Amino acid sequence: SLDDDMDILKGGLRTVTKTDDVAEFKKALTDMRGAAEDAKTQTPDKLKGQPSDSPEMKDYHAGLDKLIGQIDSSMKLADAGDLAGAKAEAKKFADTRDENHKKFR
Numbered sequence: 001s002l003d004d005d006m007d008i009l010k011g012g013l014r015t016v017t018k019t020d021d022v023a024e025f026k027k028a029l030t031d032m033r034g035a036a037e038d039a040k041t042q043t044p045d046k047l048k049g050q051p052s053d054s055p056e057m058k059d060y061h062a063g064l065d066k067l068i069g070q071i072d073s074s075m076k077l078a079d080a081g082d083l084a085g086a087k088a089e090a091k092k093f094a095d096t097r098d099e100n101h102k103k104f105r
């Protein structure tokens, strides 16, 4: 469910904020990416009853794609051994969350 996906995002965000272990960091990003992809297949309660191609649904998908893009940027840095850079990128996740929760939660 969308709630399950959001719980995974929440746990992942906590891990990437706290850990200094690259393997744990990357595992959390991978879990977050999967949850964000699954969330794209779900419909928020606020948008229930809307066609899947409504402007609001497109905007909802774009919000998740933005998060996925940030996750991928962070993963690239982690892969390159730049954990500090990866963590700086991960700081942006919370902005994307807040911005989209305002609209869709």
Ligand code: HEM
Residues within 6 Å of the ligand: 002, 003, 004, 006, 007, 009, 010, 011, 013, 043, 044, 045, 046, 060, 061, 062, 063, 064, 067, 093, 094, 096, 097, 100, 101, 104, 105
């Ligand atoms: C790292 C980023 C994010 C975190 C940590 C996060 C976390 C959460 C949490 C903890 C909840 C409450 C879940 C519950 O009821 O059990 C929630 C709800 C929700 N979130 Fe997120 N979220 C994130 C990003 C996003 C994004 C990018 C979107 C949309 C583009 C989004 C849309 C929603 C919606 C629509 C709900 C309400 C559930 C519903 O309508 O059924 N979230 N989120």
